[in-house]
Amino acid sequence: MINIGIVEDNVKIRNLIQRFLDMQESMSCKVAVDSVEEMLDHLKEHEPPDVILMDIQLPGMSGIKGIGIIKKEYPDIEIIMLTVYHDSHKIFDSLVAGASGYLLKHTSLPEIKESIENLVAGGAPMSPQIARKVIEHFNKPEPEKKPKSDLTAREQDIVNGLVDGLSYKLIADRYDISIDTVRAHIRNIYKKLHVNSKAEVIAKSLRGEI
Amino acid sequence: MINIGIVEDNVKIRNLIQRFLDMQESMSCKVAVDSVEEMLDHLKEHEPPDVILMDIQLPGMSGIKGIGIIKKEYPDIEIIMLTVYHDSHKIFDSLVAGASGYLLKHTSLPEIKESIENLVAGGAPMSPQIARKVIEHFNKPEPEKKPKSDLTAREQDIVNGLVDGLSYKLIADRYDISIDTVRAHIRNIYKKLHVNSKAEVIAKSLRGEI
DNA sequence: GCACAAATCACATATTCATGTGAATTTGAA
DNA sequence: TTCAAATTCACATGAATATGTGATTTGTGC
Numbered sequence: 512m513i514n515i516g517i518v519e520d521n522v523k524i525r526n527l528i529q530r531f532l533d534m535q536e537s538m539s540c541k542v543a544v545d546s547v548e549e550m551l552d553h554l555k556e557h558e559p560p561d562v563i564l565m566d567i568q569l570p571g572m573s574g575i576k577g578i579g580i581i582k583k584e585y586p587d588i589e590i591i592m593l594t595v596y597h598d599s600h601k602i603f604d605s606l607v608a609g610a611s612g613y614l615l616k617h618t619s620l621p622e623i624k625e626s627i628e629n630l631v632a633g634g635a636p637m638s639p640q641i642a643r644k645v646i647e648h649f650n651k652p653e654p655e656k657k658p659k660s661d662l663t664a665r666e667q668d669i670v671n672g673l674v675d676g677l678s679y680k681l682i683a684d685r686y687d688i689s690i691d692t693v694r695a696h697i698r699n700i701y702k703k704l705h706v707n708s709k710a711e712v713i714a715k716s717l718r719g720e721i
Numbered sequence: 722m723i724n725i726g727i728v729e730d731n732v733k734i735r736n737l738i739q740r741f742l743d744m745q746e747s748m749s750c751k752v753a754v755d756s757v758e759e760m761l762d763h764l765k766e767h768e769p770p771d772v773i774l775m776d777i778q779l780p781g782m783s784g785i786k787g788i789g790i791i792k793k794e795y796p797d798i799e800i801i802m803l804t805v806y807h808d809s810h811k812i813f814d815s816l817v818a819g820a821s822g823y824l825l826k827h828t829s830l831p832e833i834k835e836s837i838e839n840l841v842a843g844g845a846p847m848s849p850q851i852a853r854k855v856i857e858h859f860n861k862p863e864p865e866k867k868p869k870s871d872l873t874a875r876e877q878d879i880v881n882g883l884v885d886g887l888s889y890k891l892i893a894d895r896y897d898i899s900i901d902t903v904r905a906h907i908r909n910i911y912k913k914l915h916v917n918s919k920a921e922v923i924a925k926s927l928r929g930e931i
Numbered sequence: 932g933c934a935c936a937a938a939t940c941a942c943a944t945a946t947t948c949a950t951g952t953g954a955a956t957t958t959g960a961a
Numbered sequence: 962t963t964c965a966a967a968t969t970c971a972c973a974t975g976a977a978t979a980t981g982t983g984a985t986t987t988g989t990g991c
Contacts, residue, residue, distance in 0.1 A: 606856050634849025635856045643845035645855060646816050663937060676921040678977065692939050698980070699937090707979070708947090710919050711886035717927035873967060888947065902969050908950070909967090917949070918977090 513631055516560035517543040518550050518577065519593070520569050524616070528564065528593075531620045538627070546570050547577030551584075559585045562627055565610075567594040567601060575601065578608035589630050593618070599644050606645070612636035661703060669696045673709050674716050723841055726770035727753035728760050728787065729803070730779050734826070738774065738803075741830045748837070756780050757787030761794075769795045772837055775820075777804040777811060785814050792819035799840050803828070809854050816855070822846035871913060879906045883919050884926050 515532050517540065519525040525543045532540040542560060544550050548571050550563070563581065567574040578590050591612035592605045602613055612630055614623065615638045626636030637645065662670065665686075672682035672693075679697070683690040701707050704715060725742050727750065729735040735753050742750040752770060754760050758781050760773070773791065777784040788800050801822035802815045812823055822840055824833065825848045836846030847855065872880065875896075882892035882903075889907070893900040911917050914925060 611853070611856065629849040632849070633853060635853035636849060637847065637852045637856075639839040639842070639844025639846060642847045642852060642855075643821070643843060645852075646821065646845045646847075665938065673920060674924060676916070676918060676924060678918075680977085688938085689940055691941055694979085695939075697978090701979080706886070708886060708888070709978075710883060710923055713920050713923045714884055714886055714927060717924060875968065890947085898968085899970055901971055904949085905969075906967095907948090911949080919948075 513538045513562060513627060514558070514560040515540040515542075515627065516550060516553075516563040518545070518547060518563060518565045518569065518574065519543070520545040520566060528620065528623065532624065532627070535624060538624070547572040547574065547580070550577070551580065554581070554585060559588055561587075562589045562591065562630060564591050564593045564623070567592060567596055567605070575604050575608055578605060578610050582609035591626060591630060591636060593623070597638075597640060597644070599648065602641055602644055603648065613641045614638050615640065662700065666696055666700050666703070669693060669700060670712060670716050673697075674713050723748045723772060723837060724768070724770040725750040725752075725837065726760060726763075726773040728755070728757060728773060728775045728779065728784065729753070730755040730776060738830065738833065742834065742837070745834060748834070757782040757784065757790070760787070761790065764791070764795060769798055771797075772799045772801065772840060774801050774803045774833070774837075777802060777806055777815070785811065785818055788815060788818035788820050801836060801840060801846060803833070807848075807850060807854070809858065812851055812854055813858065823851045824848050825850065872910065876906055876910050876913070879903060879910060880922060880926050883907075884923050 515538055517525055517529055519528070522545070525545065529540045529543040532538050542550070542553055542557070544553065546569050547565075565574045565577060569577070572580075574592065574594070578592075581588060581590065589611045590609065591614060592610050593614050593616060594601070595616045596602075597615060605613055612626060612635050614626060614636060618626070618638060629636050668686060669682060672685055677685065679690050679693045683693045686693075697709075697712075700712060704712060706712055706715065725748055727735055727739055729738070732755070735755065739750045739753040742748050752760070752763055752767070754763060756779050757775075775784045775787060779787070782790075784802065784804070788802075791798060791800065799821045800819065801824060802820050803824050803826060804811070805826045806812075807825055815823055822836060822845050824836055824846060828836070828848060839846050878896060879892060882895055887895065889900050889903045893903045896903075907919075907922075910922060914922060916922055916925065
């Protein structure tokens, strides 16, 4: 018997899913609340469910924040997000927070049931569209890197020197130019990047923002 | 009509899948070969299929290597891996190489059909077990980070200030301490990290070495 | 040829940083 | 309690950096 909890603020949807799941022979769904806070209250005084279906947009604490809190206290509870949001950011945040699955709300009741069964069998239910976005995160982690700061080749050299922790003097030696030239380049780099210290240049560079 | 190609060296499986898919009204599967090399030869002289089902363990070039070559030449072809391997490494390599889906070989024929339909509809078919491993990659990407540089909490604060590009003065203001205290902390940080400039601390920190 | 950006160099100065030395207070572990 | 580490502050000095104001040379495009 799989025990299921629901956190969903839309009463109609919540009741629909609860009734359907509770009707299944292998499942029990007695707890359906409309906020993370209520679920936390419930968990304090009752046996925790095996699986929680959770919305993202909720009154009070967001579902994504809720994942972290619930998983921290009750690491054995598996959480499936059930939401209308299909933007990469929310998906990613949910999975990083500890969700084990991510379904879109147009998912049919039998599919939800199947997803829960999948989950307890060691799988991770995901709508195919979600899986697609997850995969895209994998195979192109740098499609949007176009900081394009218009640094000239020489300026990039100087930045590399800074990142290597070199002083102006050492950079000058490395490229066999005068320290005043290094200063001049750095002045221009600062202008282009809108910064005013080595530290910021190094930070920007290592963050991939150059 | 979805055009499908198969690369699979097990003749029985290959024929079975080919016959089943070709039988579908919305699909056509005329090309079924047993190596990436043969598929490449075929692609040179024929219209490329929309989707290729690909095994990993193949005579000659591996399926994972094949993904990269095929996607480079024919970026519009969607590739679904169909294999017995469920280890994270092969899954990850396949997705990074450009596969759009990953199914295990025990997947039923109707599920394969459904997966292909999912794929052309913009989804990414994955067995739930595979999805699970993919998710695990997401929500614990830092099990191996053990730089452990023994910085105290306060020292870490100072490092954060440096990374934010602040001057000693501004760090002092941020934490409401004197600039000499900041100096003292930085002195200790330099000792612990064996460096001797802000630049190096920032670089180390942003590289995750602190 | 001419305008213009890039790269080079120079001199000057105020600020910030690195480092040395010394010390008081707090805190947690032995 | 006693000791070590952490945190706090002070004073001092030479090195490095940030910024201003120049200038020369070279290559590119129009």
